[in-house]
Amino acid sequence: MKKITRITTQKKRKDRYNIFLNDGAGEEYGFSVDTSILIEYQLRKGLELENATVNELIQKDTMHKSYTLAIHYLSYRMRTKKEIHDYLVQKEVEPDHIPVIINKLTNEKLIDDRQFAEMFIRTRINTSSKGPMVIRRELSDKGVAMSIIDESLHQYSDQAQFEKVQKLVDKKFQQKKKDSFRKQIQNLQASLQQKGFTQDVVQAVLREVNANQNQDEEWEAIIYQGEKLLRKHETKRTGYELKNKVKEGLFRKGFAMDLITRFIEEFIDGQE
Known part of the structure; x- marks a missing residue:
């Protein structure tokens, strides 16, 4: 058994406390805990702790610090489960703690791959010139399941693609008027496919462009x-x-x- 002899507030972290113990051989630093753990276990001067309880408190505090790391990482923007996992691995969090933390964050609705995918796609549609194939690859790289990606990509309609491709085509034609029409079409097709637009949409826009070819400009x-x-x-x-x-x-x-x-x-x- 070990007895708590002192509890002091850390100088740089007022929400953390140093616990000093005496096992009969004199006082020594035992471990530190967060306010929530201090309250949960009702830690106070004179309380006697078994070695198993001390180890449990240390593990629980380690878990809490790792959880706080994940919360801080989430404070900048939404993350996928894979992004949280990779970040905690990078921070050398104990492997057994990682799935527990991810499960807790999921239950608290702080990480949700479906919600992430839907918001990610909306942002890409509104702020970039990327097509659905590129967005699909980006979400896959972030660890989002393909079933979720496919369902979420329904919001990127053919009409939305068509309008975006038309704007890109108009812009490119303004920049490349001194090239032949055929060369402009070839370059456009390669560029649009690279940006991830579906073949059907690209061909539909280019058919319209072909129909309106300007012979004087050529x-x-x-x-x-x-x-x-x-x-x-x-x-x-x-x-x-x-x-x-x-x-x-x-x-x-x-x-x-x-x-x-x-x-x-x-x-x-x-x-x-």
């Missing part, structure tokens, strides 16, 4: 690219060889053959 683009090619090759090549080099270059850049022929006729044949 002609201006081929003039810009064709003149660049002319400046590059005309100092070393003339005649048939120059025409072929320009023609090959414009074809690789995605321009249609009828426009290439028109450019050759007007900007090379017309100058001879």
Whole structure:
């Protein structure tokens, strides 16, 4: 048996107390506890504790400190079960304590993977240009079950995707007017797939874009690219060889053959 001889408040943590014990060989520091444990066990000067009780108090306080770590981690934003688990492992929390802490946080509604997924998706829809496939991968990396992800992704409707993709397409076309229409479409398709939009939505938007192709802008683009090619090759090549080099270059850049022929006729044949 050990008797409590003193209880003192820690200088830096007023919610924690140092417990001093005497087992008959003189007073020595025993352990420290949080206020809640002090009250729960009614710890006071003169109280006698068995060794098993002392060990129980130390374990309970260790658990409480680990739980407080998790609460602090949650104070910045919502977390998934996996994120909490990985954080506690990183903080070298006793392995046996981790599932107990996670279960407690779950019962207290402080962690909820379904709620996390729904909020995460809404935030991504409202603040990013990411499509559902990328969001799915991000949630999976955070340890959310695929069944929860699939159910939560229903809020990212095809219509919402379509509108977001349209805005991205309009923005890209404004930036890349000097490229051929075909090259712009190819780059757009790759970019939109990389951002995680579904193939059906991407194709639906691009069909609309194809239907509204601006021939005047395509002609201006081929003039810009064709003149660049002319400046590059005309100092070393003339005649048939120059025409072929320009023609090959414009074809690789995605321009249609009828426009290439028109450019050759007007900007090379017309100058001879």
